[in-house]
Each structure stands twice: as C-alpha cells, then as structure tokens.
Amino acid sequence: MQEAQNSNFPSALEIVTNGLDAHPASEGLLFLKAYFGYKVADTMSSELTTYPRVIQPIGNGALMIDGAMTSKMLGKFQEIVNTLSEAEEAINELLQVNPKSDKVVEFKGYIDQKRQQLDKESETMRATFSKSPQLAGSFCLGCQKSISYDTQKVVFRRSSDSRLEAWHIGCFQSTAKN
Numbered sequence: 001m002q003e004a005q006n007s008n009f010p011s012a013l014e015i016v017t018n019g020l021d022a023h024p025a026s027e028g029l030l031f032l033k034a035y036f037g038y039k040v041a042d043t044m045s046s047e048l049t050t051y052p053r054v055i056q057p058i059g060n061g062a063l064m065i066d067g068a069m070t071s072k073m074l075g076k077f078q079e080i081v082n083t084l085s086e087a088e089e090a091i092n093e094l095l096q097v098n099p100k101s102d103k104v105v106e107f108k109g110y111i112d113q114k115r116q117q118l119d120k121e122s123e124t125m126r127a128t129f130s131k132s133p134q135l136a137g138s139f140c141l142g143c144q145k146s147i148s149y150d151t152q153k154v155v156f157r158r159s160s161d162s163r164l165e166a167w168h169i170g171c172f173q174s175t176a177k178n
C-alpha cells in the first residue's frame with residue numbers, strides 16, 4: 001500500500017501479483033490487482049496526451065497525418081488494452097467469488113468503458129491507414145513516388161475538382177513555396 005500511496009502503480013501491481021501467487025483466492029489482493037492494473041492503464045493513456053498530434057490541419061483545408069507517430073500510438077493503445085484485460089481477468093475472478101458486490105460490478109464498468117473508448121480510437125486510426133490508398137491513391141502528387149501511409153508524414157488536400165490528393169510533407173511544402 002505504501003507503494004500505491006506514492007503513485008507507483010506498476011511496482012504496486014507487481015507486489016500484489018506476487019502476493020496472488022501465494023494466496024490465489026484472496027479477494028483483497030484480486031481487487032488490488034484490478035485496481036492497480038486500471039491505474040497503470042490510466043497513467044499510460046494520460047501519457048498519450050503528451051504525444052505530438054498525429055493529425056494536424058496545416059491551413060487551406062490541408063491535413064497533415066504523421067504515419068509513424070500514428071503507428072506508435074496504435075502500439076501504445078494495444079499495450080493499454082492488454083493491461084486492462086489483465087485487470088478485467090482479476091475482476092472476473094472476484095465476481096465468481098463475490099457476484100453481488102456493487103463495488104466490483106461498478107469497477108468492471110469503468111474498465112469496460114475505457115476499453116471501448118480505446119477500441120474506438122484505434123479503429124478510427126486503422127481506418128485512416130486502410131482507406132487512404134483507396135481515397136487518395138498510393139502516389140505523391142508532387143514527386144509521383146509511392147507513399148507509405150503508416151511510416152511517413154503525408155498531407156491530404158482536396159483538389160479543385162474535389163478529388164483527394166496526397167503528398168509527402170516535403171513535396172507539399174516545396175510546392176507551396178514556389
């Protein structure tokens with residue numbers, strides 16, 4: 001508990017998990033495992049807000065999408081979902097022992113909600129990757145070379161006849177200067 005008071009959730013989680021190896025059915029430890037797991041996931045997702053924005057409007061209706069950063073965020077989302085899944089496993093075990101605990105049911109609700117939110121956000125990001133080549137083609141309008149949407153910074157813009165154009169950020173910027 002001392003560890004938890006210091007907000008050191010990852011090591012608190014480890015201590016509780018080790019405790020569960022010795023006392024597998026301890027309700028108190030199961031609850032703490034779920035709680036610390038949730039806090040670890042929560043801390044990880046607040047860290048995501050310090051990431052640079054993966055989609056930025058850059059003026060004149062153009063949007064810049066940072067593919068490498070988006071891929072990195074998707075990886076981070078997966079880590080958080082895995083941590084939440086472990087917390088949920090502990091909660092499910094608790095519910096078997098104590099199916100009527102309001103506190104536990106409510107907490108399971110929090111975890112589910114958080115997971116749904118992450119699923120929705122990662123789905124949006126994945127859709128951006130998978131739809132981009134269909135909507136804007138696989139080639140940069142500037143240099144005519146291929147675009148790798150999940151590793152490069154790409155600019156999207158509507159053409160005057162309202163097709164979606166894609167550019168490498170560098171190609172877009174050098175055209176804008178001329």
Ligand SMILES: [Zn+2]
Nearest residue numbers: 140143168171
């Ligand atoms: Zn290019």
